[in-house]
Amino acid sequence: MERALAQLNVANAELEKASRYINDGIRYASRIQTALLPDQGALSGLVDELAVGWQPLDIVGGDYYWAGAFGNKGVIAVMDCTGHGVPGAFMTAVVASSFSRILHHHGHDDPAEMLTQLNRLVKSALRQDRDSAVSNDGLDAGICVVDRDKGTVTFAGANLPLLVAEHGSFRLLRGDRMSLGYLDSPEDYRFTAQELPYGKGSAFYLFTDGVTDQVGDQVHQLFGRKRLQRVLTEVADRPLTEQMDMLFQHLAAWRGDERRRDDMTFLAFRPLA
Secondary structure, eight states: OHHHHHHHHHHHHHHHHHHHHHHHHHHHHHHHHHHHSOOTTTTTTTEEEEEEEEEOSSSSOSEEEEEEEETTEEEEEEEEESSSHHHHHHHHHHHHHHHHHHHHHTOSSOHHHHHHHHHHHHHHHTTOSSTTOOOOOOEEEEEEEEETTTTEEEEEEEBOOEEEEETTEEEEEOOBSOOBSSTTSOTTOOOOOEEEEOOTTOEEEEEOHHHHTOBOTTTOOBOHHHHHHHHHHHTTTSOHHHHHHHHHHHHHHHHTTSOOOSOEEEEEEEEOO
16 A cells, blocks of 8 residues: 555656646747737737737637838738637747738738638648648637728628727628638638728727637627627726726626637727717
8 A cells, every 4th residue: 555655646746747748848839929919019000909808718828910010001900710729829929920921921901801811821831732741730810900091991701700899889790601721712812801981989899709609608699799798888988998807897897707719819999080
């Protein structure tokens, strides 16, 4: 018995050592992933308010967002990659690299063209553009281009929507029903761009399905887009950061004892009029 107990203690010590080693590596990876995310001051001079909620399900995650300025234009994007945890984080690294290449080599004026190029680059990076592909991973995305000179926001989405608030009312713009990078995502697919004029006080909201697909512990239903819109309508007169905080409080209350199932990203912005 003493010998068996000693062997068990040695095994437990080895397991604890391995667990610390793995967790230390994931925490370090989290710092690297966070460094891939943009500075929230990157849109200074283009937006009056910006609120970002990025909450991985694990220490690292599969959601990614980007925001940056090019003269009097700004690009704001939210992306939901396959999986979460470490696999999802690897996907965000591929997407971040591909998106940076698009912005600097393919232009930053047309969000629909950005989605088309991102589809091609992700398929190529994962070698999913050939018959011998062994993986089938990809992402959904929503991209906005803010043009201050024209006073417009142009949106294109790949299975992610844009929620627009104007004059106290909300409307939902749906993206194309097509994801990016997967084996069955055609390389020649052309996404649709929607241009919207904005006025003083207009607000725009991008979010991943980790926000709307949370299950409630009482009724076992999804939180859903309609409930999201209803919550934001109730707090529409507040600053965007407060709106986001109130939304996350509603989500936590809705979830209750039910476990979270996915990464969550919520990004809201109000352009300078």
